[in-house]
């Protein structure tokens with residue numbers, strides 16, 4: 001067991017740090033946040049400079065962590081362009097990989113993933129969006145809610161029902177995944193405004209009104225969509241855990257900086273113990289998050305994913321990010337409230353919600369443990 | 376609750392329904408506008424605290440008003456709190472009349488009590504002029520400011536100051552929040568023992584600040600209850616899921632206990648310790664309950680349309696703008712131990 005990162009992964013960390021230092025200025029971060037504006041220019045530069053090296057998932061993981069540590073909104077915007085691409089990798093055919101996946105990994109195209117609907121996100125099998133076969137294409141009707149990259153993606157992977165469930169208990173059957181071109185006739189996009197945080201990311205509602213999707217743009221087999229999406233979540237949740245790690249570590253950085261600069265000290269010249277213990281607690285949680293996230297990643301990157309550890313990492317990272325940002329603001333008082341930490345605090349809460357809420361993650365852990373007998 | 380408070384509560388409820396609820400996003404994020412501020416003043420909401428020389432001022436009616444204003448738009452309650460704080464310190468009839476009737480606005484800077492020495496700018500009086508800069512001024516867009524000089528006097532600045540670049544604002548976005556540059560010969564010294572005076576007011580505000588927290592908790596928990604009764608997932612109402620139901624119920628239990636304690640405190644003459652107990656717990660509760668309610672709303676909770684996320688932001692902002700965890704716990708520990716405690 002080796003807890004050291006290899007040299008090339010350490011290099012990726014340094015590269016990410018340098019990129020964030022250069023481009024994630026407070027001015028840009030604040031503007032994107034205030035105006036709810038996707039940082040198009042920075043994303044373009046990041047693609048040109050190949051900040052995300054998709055040839056090595058460890059590099060992707062540490063890059064997310066480092067960029068988000070500097071600024072969550074910008075960090076996530078820069079690292080979310082290929083959201084959903086692993087579905088092509090594992091279930092797409094060669095033509096789809098060539099046409100849709102490769103341009104995304106090459107930074108030439110942007111992808112989005114449409115699972116959640118207005119009526120529900122946790123209950124994935126309960127979606128209502130329909131795809132009906134008509135000649136040599138499917139016709140999509142329905143909508144998707146809260147879709148990241150909604151206005152900027154070139155294509156979306158969309159989960160839709162292609163056949164009625166065989167029984168109420170088997171709702172997860174009869175769902176399929178389609179690639180939808182954002183310029184398709186009948187496809188409408190409404191930007192969602194007024195998010196609490198991650199306001200640099202683009203979020204939209206998608207509406208399908210008789211949108212035609214060629215048969216060959218169905219990914220994998222008809223009826224297996226639920227399984228594909230769950231497989232994908234078992235990958236993406238590790239990256240969400242890395243987001244949580246970045247946010248929590250960012251909060252810790254700021255609290256430590258504050259402690260050196262402004263914090264009151266006792267008569268013996270030491271930091272007050274209340275603050276010392278708080279720093280220790282946050283630092284320990286950050287370390288625990290890193291260990292569990294890297295453990296989940298090491299299972300996945302060896303192609304032996306462990307969904308129990310993955311869900312543990314995702315929910316624990318989310319809780320740590322929320323906890324760390326809250327405690328840091330409370331302790332830094334006006335210095336925290338008036339610094340970029342207030343943005344971290346708002347951004348952190350999304351991690352409890354997207355790609356499986358914290359409650360859902362915990363249910364997955366226990367249900368799988370009962371089924372499989374241990375993590 | 377006593378009858379007079381019930382009547383007051385209904386008055387504020389009507390006021391909210393008539394003037395606040397339809398404009399809540401604007402009042403929260405942009406500006407309240409002069410007309411609305413005048414309406415608030417016309418209700419008599421700005422001058423409810425009186426000028427008490429005692430350690431524990433009569434903040435009962437003010438607290439009931441704040442609790443209920445905070446249920447719709449917490450920023451409106453904070454605006455009201457600032458006006459009352461100001462009027463409790465200033466005596467100049469021209470100034471007080473203008474602030475009480477809403478034609479002018481006034482604020483008090485508490486930041487000297489919240490951050491360490493030298494971290495809040497510097498204001499000095501020399502050759503008949505007050506010059507310098509004060510950091511972290513809540514209500515920096517006001518016409519009058521009561522603030523502390525480095526030399527300890529509490530002064531009323533009537534003109535000769537300008538608000539700087541807006542600071543980041545987690546909550547109460549419609550209320551000015553920035554540093555203020557001062558170059559003024561138009562001022563009045565209110566007290567030579569300014570810090571003491573300011574501290575006295577700060578502790579008098581413990582119950583009003585707690586009241587705002589409780590108002591927020593009531594509103595945001597109600598939203599959680601309502602949503603959990605209509606939203607379904609996996610074929611069940613959210614209210615039927617134990618993690619959500621139990622957590623919200625437990626927090627509501629805490630809230631109801633605190634409300635009872637609040638009612639007891641406002642109908643007696645509470646000690647500083649009791650008032651601080653309430654503030655300490657109510658601020659924490661507002662944060663916890665906003666978080667839980669947001670979580671119950673899932674993705675919708677993260678968007679402003681559902682009126683949840685503002686409570687998440689405002690409850691944290693309140694606990695920083697009118698409270699300092701370490702400082703207050705030191706004071707409270709000393710009151711609890713009845714001897715200096717919480718210091719090494």
Ligand SMILES: Cc1cc2nc3c(=O)[nH]c(=O)nc-3n(C[C@H](O)[C@H](O)[C@H](O)COP(=O)(O)OP(=O)(O)OC[C@H]3O[C@@H](n4cnc5c(N)ncnc54)[C@H](O)[C@@H]3O)c2cc1C
Nearest residue numbers: 115116120121122146148354355357359608616670673674
């Ligand atoms: C900014 C943003 C970006 C997003 N991006 C995307 C995207 O790109 N693609 C996409 O498909 N979706 C996206 N989402 C949607 C997100 O994944 C969903 O919001 C999330 O899955 C929760 O679904 P919901 O909002 O419908 O909440 P609901 O499913 O209605 O859940 C509401 C509450 O009930 C709880 N709950 C549900 N079931 C149970 C249970 N059995 N036991 C206990 N508690 C339960 C949940 O934990 C939650 O607290 C995004 C959301 C946001 C806010």
